[in-house]
Amino acid sequence: xxxxxxxxxxxxxxxxxxxxxxxxxxxxxxxxxxxxxxxxxxxxxxxxxxxxxxxxxxxxxxxxxxxxxxxxxxxxxxxxxxxxxxxxxxxxxxxxxxxxxxxxxxxxxxxxxxxxxxxxxxxxxxxxxxxxxxxxxxxxxxxxxxxxxxxxxxxxxxxxxxxxxxxxxxxxxxxxxxxxxxxxxxxxxxxxxxxxxxxxxxxxxxxxxxxxxxxxxxxxxxxxxxx
Amino acid sequence: xxxxxxxxxxxxxxxxxxxxxxxxxxxxxxxxxxxxxxxxxxxxxxxxxxxxxxxxxxxxxxxxxxxxxxxxxxxxxxxxxxxxxxxxxxxxxxxxxxxxxxxxxxxxxxxxxxxxxxxxxxxxxxxxxxxxxxxxxxxxxxxxxxxxxxxxxxxxxxxxxxxxxxxxxxxxxxxxxxxxxxxxxxxxxxxxxxxxxxxxxxxxxxxxxxxxxxxxxxxxxxxxxxxxxxxxxxxxxxxxxxxxxxxxxxxxxxxxxxxxxxxxxxxxxxxxxxxxxxxxxxxxxxxxxxxxxxxxxxxxxxxxxxx
Numbered sequence: 001x002x003x004x005x006x007x008x009x010x011x012x013x014x015x016x017x018x019x020x021x022x023x024x025x026x027x028x029x030x031x032x033x034x035x036x037x038x039x040x041x042x043x044x045x046x047x048x049x050x051x052x053x054x055x056x057x058x059x060x061x062x063x064x065x066x067x068x069x070x071x072x073x074x075x076x077x078x079x080x081x082x083x084x085x086x087x088x089x090x091x092x093x094x095x096x097x098x099x100x101x102x103x104x105x106x107x108x109x110x111x112x113x114x115x116x117x118x119x120x121x122x123x124x125x126x127x128x129x130x131x132x133x134x135x136x137x138x139x140x141x142x143x144x145x146x147x148x149x150x151x152x153x154x155x156x157x158x159x160x161x162x163x164x165x166x167x168x169x170x171x172x173x174x175x176x177x178x179x180x181x182x183x184x185x186x187x188x189x190x191x192x193x194x195x196x197x198x199x200x201x202x203x204x205x206x207x208x209x210x211x212x213x214x215x216x217x218x219x220x221x222x223x224x225x226x227x
Numbered sequence: 228x229x230x231x232x233x234x235x236x237x238x239x240x241x242x243x244x245x246x247x248x249x250x251x252x253x254x255x256x257x258x259x260x261x262x263x264x265x266x267x268x269x270x271x272x273x274x275x276x277x278x279x280x281x282x283x284x285x286x287x288x289x290x291x292x293x294x295x296x297x298x299x300x301x302x303x304x305x306x307x308x309x310x311x312x313x314x315x316x317x318x319x320x321x322x323x324x325x326x327x328x329x330x331x332x333x334x335x336x337x338x339x340x341x342x343x344x345x346x347x348x349x350x351x352x353x354x355x356x357x358x359x360x361x362x363x364x365x366x367x368x369x370x371x372x373x374x375x376x377x378x379x380x381x382x383x384x385x386x387x388x389x390x391x392x393x394x395x396x397x398x399x400x401x402x403x404x405x406x407x408x409x410x411x412x413x414x415x416x417x418x419x420x421x422x423x424x425x426x427x428x429x430x431x432x433x434x435x436x437x438x439x440x441x442x443x444x445x446x447x448x449x450x451x452x453x454x455x456x457x458x459x460x461x462x463x464x465x466x467x468x469x470x471x472x473x474x475x476x477x478x479x480x481x482x483x484x485x486x487x488x489x490x491x492x493x494x495x496x497x498x499x500x501x502x503x504x505x506x507x508x509x510x511x512x513x514x515x516x517x518x519x520x521x522x523x524x525x526x527x528x529x530x531x532x533x534x
Contacts, residue, residue: 157341157343158312158338158341158352158354158357159354160338160354160357160358161357161359161360162357162358162359162360162405162408162409163357163405164401164402164405165338165357165358166337166338166391166393166420167338167340167341168396168401168402169395169396169397169463169464170397170463170464171397171398172463174340174341174343174344174463175341175343176343177343178463184401184405185398185401188398188400188401188404197404200404201404201407201408201411202408203359203363203408203411203412204359204360205360205363206316206355206356206360206363206364206375207355207356209355
């Protein structure tokens with residue numbers, strides 16, 4: 001029987017090379033490891049198991065470890081690390097197995113030296129273990145209503161709003177050596193199926209990049225730019 | 228067709244002439260000797276000459292500087308290629324203003340090959356605007372004298388904006404819809420990707436008939452069997468006819484160097500003369516864009532054989 005894969009949207013991470021982590025941890029005698037109970041657990045890069053493995057790898061210098069439900073949420077950081085205050089204070093550095101958001105939240109919360117154990121690679125979709133796909137680049141101007149539910153910003157290698165480019169051959173993208181589907185051919189197929197091909201030929205003017213020109217904040221439900 | 232023709236290229240097309248354009252590829256060099264040498268070989272045989280902009284995402288001498296020098300030193304008109312891969316809208320706008328100020332009359336807008344093909348593969352691509360948006364920007368510069376935000380330009384921008392089309396595209400309908408979008412935005416002319424198959428060219432041109440934009444078909448004379456084989460194997464969507472390749476292979480077997488070169492030239496001239504005559508006879512193509520990079524010597528013979 002065929003089962004439908006569970007599809008989840010998450011921040012996808014991958015482990016840094018062990019030698020890179022050793023290089024960063026080497027100068028420190030007391031290390032506290034923090035994992036992530038949400039995205040990095042799903043990616044199998046920063047869950048209970050990976051935190052335990054990392055502690056075994058680093059040996060005696062690890063003075064404590066914890067998995068925070070979502071290290072990107074300061075409320076949960078405070079809740080889940082509340083019992084480890086003493087050890088956190090004692091630690092020379094924190095080794096974080098979460099995305100960059102979680103790692104920075106912990107830096108801000110603890111004021112400690114932060115060693116990122118993972119690289120954040122994209123916001124994506126997990127179909128199943130080992131099959132992760134980038135699906136959103138947080139452009140602040142979602143247009144997938146008119147592109148057949150397919151984002152050209154992230155799925156076209158050139159991020160074209162009026163594609164495809166001349167690199168498309170046999171429906172495939174040049175950037176992948178013509179192995180991955182051209183996003184604009186996918187968009188064409190989707191719009192054709194929806195009988196909305198007029199949207200394909202619609203000219204889309206240049207994007208307003210000012211929406212992403214500075215770090216974004218949501219304060220009181222309004223998006224403001226940091227001066 | 229544009230209301231007014233500013234360039235020799237567009238004037239010739241407007242006068243109903245079947246035109247030829249050539250191609251110059253600046254390399255990784257700090258001098259202009261090579262582009263001037265190639266331009267001198269092409270001059271008189273083509274109405275204008277493309278100057279490429281970092282093809283295959285290789286970092287080369289800039290297209291605008293080479294285009295200017297070619298025009299200044301040889302008097303041959305250029306079609307300055309500009310990709311949206313390496314510059315944001317500010318830089319592209321500046322580049323077009325610079326082109327206008329330097330007397331460049333044609334700009335060819337391109338996405339640019341992806342940086343995965345680059346000799347500097349760690350490069351960050353820009354793609355702030357795409358080619359349709361670039362055409363739109365040039366249109367506003369020329370027609371309204373403003374930038375994308377409506378800020379006024381001092382002086383007139385008098386040049387034509389071209390686009391690229393691909394007769395080999397599969398699915399072709401997707402390519403045709405994309406072209407429709409760019410034509411509506413206001414492109415003045417089109418040059419195509421290399422095409423070897425006259426039947427494929429005819430299908431493409433039949434589809435292009437609904438648009439009032441002159442089309443120059445791209446051809447690629449091959450200086451060796453190896454070059455033809457490379458295109459056939461490495462450039463997706465382009466098939467080099469087997470007969471043509473067999474003839475090139477046979478020509479390469481000739482021992483004497485100059486006789487071998489002459490045989491290879493014969494094979495190319497014969498094949499492309501037939502191709503061009505067929506296109507001239509059966510389609511509304513406005514001309515041929517000869518991409519003979521590294522094989523400029525064939526252009527004169529080929530153009531003379533069909534003129």
